[in-house]
Structures are given as structure tokens and as C-alpha cells.
Amino acid sequence: DAGVIQSPRHEVTEMGQEVTLRCKPISGHNSLFWYRQTMMRGLELLIYFNNNVPIDDSGMPEDRFSAKMPNASFSTLKIQPSEPRDSAVYFCASSTGTGYNEQFFGPGTRLTVL
């Protein structure tokens, strides 16, 4: 079975540009999570979807960040405009049931904003 798929794996962009990160969860999983990992702040939950509906977006840092889940097999995280402090590794994870269950992580997207 394919795990969680993320694209791109690496993204280098300039400040002010729009960045779109993509995620395909494991088939049959109904919860999807976007995390951001940095050395300083560790792993932070940005947003959590259940059955394609955003349940908790309290971790989204500011209006420059937005996330969508148009269907059960695809989600995007968009940053517009990007800033150097957005540089981090962004992970997508999925699980069955609620946010308390075992989560399966994708390989991550390493974002560098110059």
C-alpha cells in the first residue's frame, strides 16, 4: 500500500512568492493533518481535517496560510505571500477515526524561502 504522498519534496522560493504544498492521504483514512517542524518550535499542528471538513485551524500562524481539502484523497497547504520565517519542513499525516489515533506521516516537504 502507498503511504501518505507529499509533493514537492523540496521547494526553494523567493520571499513574496506563493507556495502550494500537496498531500494525498492513505486511502480510507478520514482524518488529515498538516504539521510544521522547525528546530526552534518542534512539530506544530497547523490544521486538522476530518471527513474533508476543517476541525481545528488554531495552529495556522496567520492569514498568509490557507488549507483546503476538496475531496478525501487530496489536500493543499498554501502560503501567500511566503516569508523567510516560513522556512521549515511541512508534514502531512493521515489517520482513521479521530485525531487521537495512530497517525501516518508523509515524507515531508522541505521549504526554503530566500
Next chain:
Amino acid sequence: SQQGEEDPQALSIQEGENATMNCSYKTSINNLQWYRQNSGRGLVHLILIRSNEREKHSGRLRVTLDTSKKSSSLLITASRAADTASYFCATDVPQGGSEKLVFGKGTKLTVNP
């Protein structure tokens, strides 16, 4: 705010030795999970222990949970170089109807061959 915090932040041992990592948390939990992250990779789930369990085993892993002390430990026995990774504990945090995991900052384990 940080719910779970691992201790130590870094641990270096020789192959064959046991490695023990600890996690402390602040509020009551339903379950606690441990994850491993190899360098440059996503996190991988290792084990889940429920609040009514005191100890759980999986291969060379042993996890204990002491809810009275709000702490958990992960023991890796007979460590191997391939165990080199960061290890994270994650606790469930009910917030306004949202059920989510909160991860600690991890323990970086290095197993020297």
C-alpha cells in the same frame, strides 16, 4: 503550550546497550503514543499506551506509563545502530471538541557501532 516534554534532549550510547527516554506531560490523557523520526524522514508510529495500561511491549521496545506522575518512559533494549533517530512522545489534548495529538520536542538518540 508544550504538553509532552522528552528527557534527555540527546542521548549517545554504544550498540548493545539499553536506551531509556522519558516523557512528562501536564494534563490528563486518554492515551500516549511514541513515534520515531529518522533524519530527513517523516515520523513513524511505534506504540500506543492507554491511560489504564501501565506497561506495554513491542519487540525490543518497552513503554511504561505512570498517570499519577504524568510521565512515560520508552526503553529500547539491545540497541542497534539502526535505532539512531529522534523519538517523540505525543499526548491527546481535547480542546473545544477537537481531538488532536501534541508532540514533544523529542530525544535525539545516537547509537554508536
